[in-house]
Amino acid sequence: MNTNNKEITLEEFSKVDLKVGKVLNAENLKGYKKILKITVDLGEEVREIMSGIAKYYTPEEIVNKNVIVCTNLAPRKFGEQVSHGMLLAASNENGRPVLLTVLEDIKPGSKVS
Known part of the structure; x- marks a missing residue:
């Protein structure tokens, strides 16, 4: 057991909303070398998320x-x-x-539990 991390209760963890999203589009964020602007389908909504992964992933690698x-x-x-x-x-x-991803294709917006 790693004692460096603070334990949280199941109630505290349940506050974190994790869902499967499908990447619809990704592009380099103008003015930032390390940030990708990513459009993600979350089932009932589409969101823009900025992620510091541009040094490691090209936009084309993560679309779909x-x-x-x-x-x-x-x-x-x-x-x-x-x-x-x-x-x-x-x-x-x-x-x-x-x-992080999933092994099987699953509907965007599916809750991770």
């Missing part, structure tokens, strides 16, 4: 991919753009983010 999105994160501004969520990723041994 299913990703895991935290949908209830407070919005964050990047210049004139506002990010409405966060793509989840794990870091490999070199610190490179690896986007």
Whole structure:
């Protein structure tokens, strides 16, 4: 058991809204070298999310991919753009983010539990 991380209760974890999103579009965010502007289908809505993965992924690599999105994160501004969520990723041994996805095709907006 890793004692460096603070434990949270199941009730606290249930406040995090995680959903499967399908990447509809991705482009480099003008004025930012590390940020991609990503349009994600979350089933009942489409959102724009800014993600610091441009150094590791090209826009073409992630279009049409299913990703895991935290949908209830407070919005964050990047210049004139506002990010409405966060793509989840794990870091490999070199610190490179690896986007989290699902093994099977699933409807955008499906809740992760």
